Amino acid sequence: MSVVRTRFAPSPTGYMHIGGMRTALFNWLWARHNGGQFILRIDDTDQERNNDEALGPILAAFRWLGLDWDEGPEVGGEFAPYFQSQRTEFYRAACETLLKSGKAYRDFDPPEAIKADREQADKDKQQYMNVRRSLDLSEAEVEQLIAENQPYVIRLLVDRTAKVSITDQVRGDVEWDCSLINDPVIMRADGSPLYNFATVVDDAHLKITHVIRAEEHLSNTPTQLMLFDALEYERPVFAHIPFVAGPDGKKISKREKYVEKLRKDAKFGKLFQIADDVLPQIGMGSSETINPVMVAYYEAVGFMPEAILNGLSRLGWSFDDKTEQMSLEFVTKEFTLDRVVKASAALDPDKLLSFQEYWISTLSLEEKIDRCVPYLVKSGMISEEVTDQERSYIGKLLTALSERIKLFSDVLSYDEFFVPDEDLEYDEKAFQKRLVKPENAAPLLAQFRDVLATTEAFDAASLEDVLKSWVEEAGINIGDIIHALRMSVTGKPAGPGMFETLELLGKERCLVRIGRTLEILNNNSSPA
RNA sequence: GGCCCCAUCGUCUAGUGGCCUAGGACAUAGGAUUUUCAGUCCUGUAACACGGGUUCAAAUCCCGUUGGGGUCACCA
Numbered sequence: 001m002s003v004v005r006t007r008f009a010p011s012p013t014g015y016m017h018i019g020g021m022r023t024a025l026f027n028w029l030w031a032r033h034n035g036g037q038f039i040l041r042i043d044d045t046d047q048e049r050n051n052d053e054a055l056g057p058i059l060a061a062f063r064w065l066g067l068d069w070d071e072g073p074e075v076g077g078e079f080a081p082y083f084q085s086q087r088t089e090f091y092r093a094a095c096e097t098l099l100k101s102g103k104a105y106r107d108f109d110p111p112e113a114i115k116a117d118r119e120q121a122d123k124d125k126q127q128y129m130n131v132r133r134s135l136d137l138s139e140a141e142v143e144q145l146i147a148e149n150q151p152y153v154i155r156l157l158v159d160r161t162a163k164v165s166i167t168d169q170v171r172g173d174v175e176w177d178c179s180l181i182n183d184p185v186i187m188r189a190d191g192s193p194l195y196n197f198a199t200v201v202d203d204a205h206l207k208i209t210h211v212i213r214a215e216e217h218l219s220n221t222p223t224q225l226m227l228f229d230a231l232e233y234e235r236p237v238f239a240h241i242p243f244v245a246g247p248d249g250k251k252i253s254k255r256e257k258y259v260e261k262l263r264k265d266a267k268f269g270k271l272f273q274i275a276d277d278v279l280p281q282i283g284m285g286s287s288e289t290i291n292p293v294m295v296a297y298y299e300a301v302g303f304m305p306e307a308i309l310n311g312l313s314r315l316g317w318s319f320d321d322k323t324e325q326m327s328l329e330f331v332t333k334e335f336t337l338d339r340v341v342k343a344s345a346a347l348d349p350d351k352l353l354s355f356q357e358y359w360i361s362t363l364s365l366e367e368k369i370d371r372c373v374p375y376l377v378k379s380g381m382i383s384e385e386v387t388d389q390e391r392s393y394i395g396k397l398l399t400a401l402s403e404r405i406k407l408f409s410d411v412l413s414y415d416e417f418f419v420p421d422e423d424l425e426y427d428e429k430a431f432q433k434r435l436v437k438p439e440n441a442a443p444l445l446a447q448f449r450d451v452l453a454t455t456e457a458f459d460a461a462s463l464e465d466v467l468k469s470w471v472e473e474a475g476i477n478i479g480d481i482i483h484a485l486r487m488s489v490t491g492k493p494a495g496p497g498m499f500e501t502l503e504l505l506g507k508e509r510c511l512v513r514i515g516r517t518l519e520i521l522n523n524n525s526s527p528a
Numbered sequence: 529g530g531c532c533c534c535a536u537c538g539u540c541u542a543g544u545g546g547c548c549u550a551g552g553a554c555a556u557a558g559g560a561u562u563u564u565c566a567g568u569c570c571u572g573u574a575a576c577a578c579g580g581g582u583u584c585a586a587a588u589c590c591c592g593u594u595g596g597g598g599u600c601a602c603c604a
Contacts, residue, residue, distance in 0.1 A: 011604050043604060111602070127530055128600090153602055171533070180531060188602050195604050219532060219599040242534085249596070267539090267555090314540065314553090321542035324553050341541075344597070348539050351554045357567095403567040434564095467563095482563040494565030 004036030005209045009199070011043040012054030016061035016295040018347065019214065019244035019252050022312045026241055027212045028067045029313075029335040039206055040072030042083045045198050051083075061295035065305045066328065071206075079206045084198050091193040094201045094231055095154055095186060103230040104186065106152040107134045108145055130155070130182045155183040156197075156227060164225045168218075169210075169239035169337040176222040184223045196223045204233035212337075215240045215344070216251065239337050242316045242344040252347060254293050267349045268292060274301050278409040282378035292349070302375065302408030304363075307356035315345040325358050357406050368398050372411040381418040393504070400500035416490045417504060421512045430493035434483040435521060440476075441484040442521045447474070448481055449514045458507045460499035467499070488517035 008024040010016070031038040040062070044051055059073060071077025081087060098104035107130075114130065121128035134152070137145070145152070158181050165175035186197035193201070203211060218240045228235045246252040247265045262268040275287035278301055284290065290297045298308050306327065313331045314324065317340050326334075360368070369391060376382045382390055397417050398405060405411060416424060435441045451470050455463070471478050482498055489510050495501060502510055 009604090013604090046603060107602095114602090125529075174532070176531075182600090185602050190602090192602090194602070199604090214598095215533065216598050220604095222532095240533085243598075245597085247539085251598075311540095316540090318541055318552095320552090322552050324540090343534050345541090346539060348554065351540065354554055401566085404565070406566090430564095478563055486564065492565090496565085498563055 002207075002209060004031055004034035005039060005207055006031040006036065006212055007039040007041050007203070007206060007208050009041045009043045009202075010058050011046060012051050012058065013254075014054040014057060015254075016058045017254055018293055018295055018298075018312075021061060021065070021295050021308075022244050022315055023212065023214050023241065024062070025065075025067065025309065025312050026317070026335075026340070027210075028069075029332055030210060030212060030239075030337065031070075032332045033335045036209070037070040038068075039077070039208070040069040040082065041202060041206065042073060042085075043195065043198070044083055044085045045193055045195065051085075057294075057296060061299075064295070064299050065309055084193075084202065087198070087202065088192070090201055090205060091187070091198055092191065094197075095193075098156065098186075098230055099154065101230075102157070104154050104156050105132075105135060105183075106142060106146075107132075107155045107183075107185070108137070108150055108152045109133055110151075127180065128182070132183065151189040153185045153189055154187040155185050156223075156230060158183050158226060164222045164229075166221060166225065166235075166238050169237060170340045170342060171215075171218075171240055174218070174221075178222070178226070181222055181226075186227070196220055197227060200224050200227040200231070200233070203236055204228065204231065208236050210237045210239060212239045212241060214243045216243055239340070241340050242342060244315055245344045245346040247346060249344065249346060251344070252293060259291055259293060262292065263287070271297070271301075271349050274407070274409070278302070278375075278412060281412055282375060282409075298352075302371070302410070303352070303356050304359045306359040306362075307352065310355045310359065311347075311352045314351075315347065316341045325355070353406065357403070360406060360408075361403070365395055365398060368405070368408075369395050371408045372398065372405070375409050375412055376418070379412055381412070381415060396500075396504055397496075400496035400504060402496075404496065414495070416492060416495075421509055421516060424491050424513060424516070426487065426491040426517075427493055430487055431491075434487045434493065435517065438480070438484070440480065442518060444474075444476065444481050445484050445488060445514060446518055448485065449511060449518070452502075452507065452514070453511055455507070458503060460497070460503045463499045463502050485514075489513045 006027040008020075008027050010020060010024075028038045030036075040059075042051075042055060055073065062069065069075065071079065072082045076082075095104065099106075109131075113133075117131055118128050134142075135157075158178050160179040160181075162178040163175055164178060165173060167173050184196055185194055187193055202208075221238060221240075225235065243251045246258070246262060247267060248261070250258075252258070252262075263272045271292040272287040275290060275292075275297060278284075279286050279290060282300075284300055290300050292298075295308070299305075309328050309331075310324075310326055313326060313328075313335075317335070319326060319331075319334050319339075363371075373382075373386055373391075373394065376394070377384055377386070382394075394411075397414065398411070401411075401414065419425075435445075448467070448470065451466065455466050457463075467481070468478070471481060483493070486495065486498055486501070487493065489505055490501060496504075505513070
């Protein structure tokens with residue numbers, strides 16, 4: 001058996017689609033599982049789109065996830081070039097072969113004529129079939145038209161009496177009746193190839209053994225099959241995997257209308273919200289520029305590649321009836337096409353988040369610090385040169401935060417540990433509830449500040465002793481003071497343990513913040 | 529509309545004729561732990577689309593119905 005060669009062939013669109021990434025992943029997995037090669041080919045036959053800028057984000061997504069390619073952009077390979085726009089000679093040659101053998105023909109019908117045919121068929125409620133008028137031309141007439149520079153396209157001549165079929169690796173036997181298939185245009189008048197044609201020529205030249213792609217390509221398959229046969233190329237094995245769906249069960253799409261629908265979805269809405277909270281703080285735009293349809297979103301917002309890879313692997317594939325958390329290494333070892341599910345699979349943000357929770361829990365403190373620091377820096381909460389002291393402070397904060405940090409960017413929501421005391425903002429509702437409404441809040445807080453002022457050992461354990469014995473002496477409930485205390489030093493109703501918080505902030509800051517709170521309470525009972 | 533694909537809890541899935549009174553995960557509900565939030569630990573709710581066959585036996589095989597989806601370009 002020959003070496004397995006798979007490919008992913010994105011067209012440069014300026015971003016990497018999450019669904020496309022899943023397809024790429026499955027191709028990569030199958031190649032690696034078999035010790036074969038994974039090839040990146042750039043389908044840029046559509047000349048309108050610009051290349052360099054548009055390709056960057058795609059390669060970046062592969063790099064971020066750690067999916068390497070054996071041949072393709074930047075690395076080259078023995079079948080270079082890997083850009084379709086640079087492979088026109090191959091298409092031209094293949095086309096020539098087809099023309100010579102009579103399996104393709106020049107179609108001189110102007111687009112308007114075809115459009116009219118189509119409209120007529122539509123009106124008659126008939127299935128449109130291209131009429132092949134150019135086939136009636138004699139050889140001399142064809143020569144004449146060419147000499148006159150009449151524009152023409154080249155079409156494959158479909159044998160309308162035939163049937164084509166494949167044994168798809170995930171779908172089994174699928175058959176099509178060629179009598180229903182129009183002669184596909186394979187070359188435009190300007191000599192540029194169409195997708196179905198270029199793909200076949202390239203897949204053959206690049207010796208692709210397995211074409212693994214999303215099921216929306218199933219309907220392209222008969223055309224490509226006929227092309228493989230007409231060119232006398234060996235057919236690759238096909239595997240049409242289910243597409244990645246959104247919450248509505250439809251193919252997840254980059255179209256603006258679809259993205260807006262996602263934004264309104266409860267679960268995806270959360271993801272958009274995260275983008276809008278985080279991205280502006282780190283100078284990366286907002287959900288308008290980076291959204292959950294794009295792989296870049298997950299990186300920007302602080303997901304781990306492991307979590308995305310894990311989530312994508314489980315979309316349409318499973319190892320067994322129990323295993324959920326899987327490393328790329330594990331999946332690579334166990335991945336087989338026969339375990340790919342046939343039905344489309346909806347991407348679930350919650351499940352992605354839960355994979356993220358798991359993977360972040362496997363990280364060491366140092367690793368967490370490394371990945372959180374960039375967010376702090378970009379948001380301006382700390383300066384670019386991070387001192388050892390700052391690192392250790394962040395380490396303590398992350399330890400105190402423990403499971404509260406799910407995404408690396410979550411650290412940004414604990415700005416109270418970084419802002420100057422005078423800039424601390426208070427949650428208005430909680431301020432009322434914990435400080436204004438309870439009559440004894442202010443006096444108790446004032447009393448406890450004095451206790452803190454005389455406390456020497458400012459570590460969590462000692463502070464807990466101090467507070468608890470004071471509470472006992474004063475004959476109050478712990479809840480009477482602790483909520484007010486939390487509000488006054490953090491401005492928020494929730495956060496890490498109270499005593500860890502006090503320790504982290506340190507005596508100085510705690511006293512200043514409590515003092516500031518008391519001042520506000522004395523003045524107008526409102527932080528605003 | 530034509531062609532093609534698909535159909536197990538809300539979602540991702542296990543299931544390849546008997547191990548299924550259908551298993552796991554996410555989500556969800558309740559409880560426990562707790563100074564808050566997060567977490568953690570229990571417990572629970574929740575699915576074989578429907579109708580016919582085949583068979584001693586069907587979520588599993590066949591046919592049909594219904595429903596959903598993909599695609600119908602000189603886009604990729």
